[in-house]
Amino acid sequence: MKVLTANRLIDGEAVWYSADGWRETLEGAEIAADKDGEARLEAIGAAAFAADQVLDVAIIDVALIDGAIVPTRLRERIRAAGPTNRNDLGKQARPHAVQAA
Amino acid sequence: MxxxxxxxxxxxxxxxxxxxxxxxxxxxxxxxxxxxxxxxxxxxxxxxxxxxxxxxxxxxxxxxxxxxxxxxxxxxxxxxxxxxxxxxxxxxxxxxxxxxxxxxxxxxxSVEMHAIQTSGNCIRNVTADHFAGAAADEVADPRPYAEILRQWSSVHPEFSYLPRKFKIAVTGADRDRAAIQVHDIGLHLKKDGAGRLGFAVYVGGGQGRTPIIAKKIRDFLPEEHLLSYTTAIMRVYNLHGRRDNKYKARIKILVHETGTDEFARQVEAEWSSLKDGQLTLPAADIRAIEAYFAPPPLVARPEGDEALMLARLDSRSFSEWLDQNVVTHRNPDYAAVTISLKGIGDAPGDATDEQMDGVADLAERYAFDEIRVSHEQNLILPHVARADLEAVYDELVRIGLATANANLITDIIACPGLDYCALANARSIPVAQEISKRFAALDRQRDIGELKLKISGCINACGHHHVGHIGILGVEKKGAELYQITLGGSGDENTSIGEIIGRGFGPEEITDAIETIVETYLALRNAPTERFIDAYRRLGPQPFKEALYVGEVRAA
Missing domain, CATH: 3.90.480.20 (Sulfite Reductase Hemoprotein; domain 2)
Structure with missing residues (x-):
């Protein structure tokens, strides 16, 4: 399973693609379960990059654990949560976000 | 300044x-x-x-x-x-x-600062001894030369698109506090027999994935030739440095592949066409830049000795801070103060806005408006009257920057690592924090003595792990963090590159492994005065391997 992520051009904020567009949290991101889904997300990412909305576009591996989307790599879990040494920074500082590690 | x-x-x-x-x-x-x-x-x-x-x-x-x-x-x-x-x-x-x-x-x-040349394949910020202008062992202040290099290298049209980034460090004392031998060019400011100022020139040092100690290619370069000779080095590098492979593009690879003697010959040949030309520094210009770095008016403050004696009796924690974070100044009434940004359990090198304001206030009130940043990620007040040290300490306590651990095991260098950095493979800060907490007791730290522990979260080595007495390199293995330990590195005048001691350790094992190394050292040092690095150089890696990999070493 994969989701589409990037950083927003204007402020660098880490964002994930959802049915409602780019969101600032991983929660609710659109999941690609097969090659067709991945190709669709890749096309959306490429278009958003070309439209100067985002940069550093990537499709990342995730798993669904107890209904929550959890990135496979620690790097992406940290992007989705914030620095592990300070839980007052990054997404984890917002309500309803989980810590990376 | x-x-x-x-x-x-x-x-x-x-x-x-x-x-x-x-x-x-x-x-x-x-x-x-x-x-x-x-x-x-x-x-x-x-x-x-x-x-x-x-x-x-x-x-x-x-x-x-x-x-x-x-x-x-x-x-x-x-x-x-x-x-x-x-x-x-x-x-x-x-x-x-x-x-x-x-x-x-x-x-x-608006305050004469910028972010130019802090990235890219150009000559980066020139670094220098953080005690420059204050150190008792200094021949001359290295900063005027660093400033001359800064002016010369800023948007230098010939050297803005080098094969790779380029780092120059300058020290003005025999005791190297600027790690010049792990820089692309290292300059050791000294005097010759006739009392003239000049430089020993080191080239081709660096850390990263291929750590190499710089080679001395000139024992004494008179100061007026600083720019012509540096230009000659840059030209040889710019012409022959590899642009086909990012990992082989630093000057250290060129010097290594060319051979030191041949590289030096090429530099001298290039220099022969530049020497005594328009890049020669007029003495008046050097002295004019030097004037910007004139020492502050250090008025006599002889009351410091008695004040300190009394203050020591009053407060053990002040006394410990004095022993650990305050060093001798060239003027006996003054001292240079290290403000540790390594509070126990804190992220190394981080400071809050309030702490920065607090340090600024201290600099204005007690330190002639001067602050330094050290490459060890601490702040320095280079000129403080000994009579004012207690007041400075009290204020540092108030802003949470009075940790008495300069040069001790919790004075850890760490890169931002995977918590922030897009290049990192593993986290550095939490490892530093856990080690810091494990060794928090100051008596224990002081018993261990000087120990430089440095952590990088990837092979680019921003955390200088190669020159840590104990170095930790974070890597990613099978999707998990793994920490390799190197021992015996040093970034001073006796520079050495640490040796990998054996297989790596998981995040939950690394602090125990560091403790095992430290306990092994404590058991084997021949006197409390024998530093970790000296003991390691005497003992070699074997006792540490045996302690870390019980039962594995002989089998292997």
Whole structure:
């Protein structure tokens, strides 16, 4: 399973693609379960990059654990949560976000 | 310290205006990321995991209170209330918006600061001994030469597109506190038999994936030839340095592959056409730059000895701080103070906006308006009257910066690692924090003595692990963090590269492994005065391997 992520051009904020567009949290991101889904997300990412909305576009591996989307790599879990040494920074500082590690 | 002249001011202002326009055009979609990326990098703007990162240059680590207050203001206004002081004597902000960069750079320019050449394949911020101008063992202040190099290298048209980045460090004392032998060019300022100032020139040192100790290619270069000789080195590198492979593009690889003697011959040949030409520094110009770095008016303050004696009796913690964080000054009434940014359990090198303001206040009141950033990620007040040390300490306690651990095991260098950095493979900060907590007891730290522990979260070695007495390198193995330990590295006048001791350790094992190494050292040192690095050089890796890999060493 994969989701589409990037950083927003204007402020660098880490964002994930959802049915409602780019969101600032991983929660609710659109999941690609097969090659067709991945190709669709890749096309959306490429278009958003070309439209100067985002940069550093990537499709990342995730798993669904107890209904929550959890990135496979620690790097992406940290992007989705914030620095592990300070839980007052990054997404984890917002309500309803989980810590990376 | 150096003050901008009209040219400097106009140049930096023009650059701010130029970059502001580039940011506007990028946000308006008029230029692509591929076009913009090299432009933002030339202005210190990176993209990291969570946000953009801005790296601000602090030339040779010297700044005044007004500048430090501006760094605090930027942290407070545009970032999240803190900044990270780096191993290159700079500061990084981890959360600024691209749209705020023009305002940040304009604020910096208002206090004679900028972010130019803090990235890209150019000559980066020239670093220097953080005790420059204060150290009792100094031949001369290295900063005037660092400033001359800064002026010469700023947007130097010939050296703005080098094969790779280029780092120069200068020290003015035999005891090397600037790690010059792990720089692309290391300059050791000294005097010859006739009392003339000049440099021993080292070339081709560096860390990263291929750590190499610099080679001395000249024992004494008279000061007036600094720019012509440096130009000769740069030209040989620019011509022959490899551009086909990023990992082999640093000058250390060129020197290594060419051979030191042949490389030196090429430099001398190039220099022969430059020597005594227009790059020769007129003595009057050197002295004029030197005047900017004239020592402050250090009036006699002989009351310090008695004041300190009494204060020591009053407070054990002050006494410990005095022993650990205060060093001798060239003037016996004064001292240089290390302000540790390594509070127990804190992220190494981080300071809050309030702490930066607090240090600025201290510098103004007690330290002739001078602050330094050390490559070990601490702050320095280089000139404090011994009579004022207790007042400085009390204020440091108030702002949470009175940790008495300079040069001890908890004075850890750590890169931002995977918590922030897009290049990292493993986290550095939490490892530093856990080790710091494990060794928190000051009596134990002081019993262990001087121990340089340095952590990098990837092979690029921003955390200087190769020259740590104990080095830790984080790698990613099978999707998990793994920490390799190197022992025996050193970044001083006896530079050595640490040796990998054996298989790596998981995040939950690494602190125990460090403790095992330390306990092994304590059991085997021949006297409490034998430092870890000296004991390691005497003993070699074997006893440490046996302690770390019980039952595995013989089997292997």
């Amino acid at each position: 150096y003050r901008y002249d009209e040219f400097d001011r106009d140049f930096v202002s023009a650059r701010v205006a130029e970059f502001a326009d580039q940011v506007d055009r990028r946000l308006a979609g008029q230029i692509t990321e591929d076009q913009f990326r090299p432009l933002r990098l030339m202005n210190g703007v990176y993209l990291q995991l969570h946000a953009y990162m801005l790296r601000v240059a602090i030339p040779y680590g010297t700044l005044n209170a007004r500048q430090m207050r501006m760094l605090a203001h930027i942290a407070r206004t545009y970032d999240k209330g803190y900044g990270h002081f780096t191993t290159r004597q700079n500061i990084q902000y981890n959360w600024p918006a691209l749209s705020d960069m023009p305002a940040i750079l304009a604020d910096l320019a």
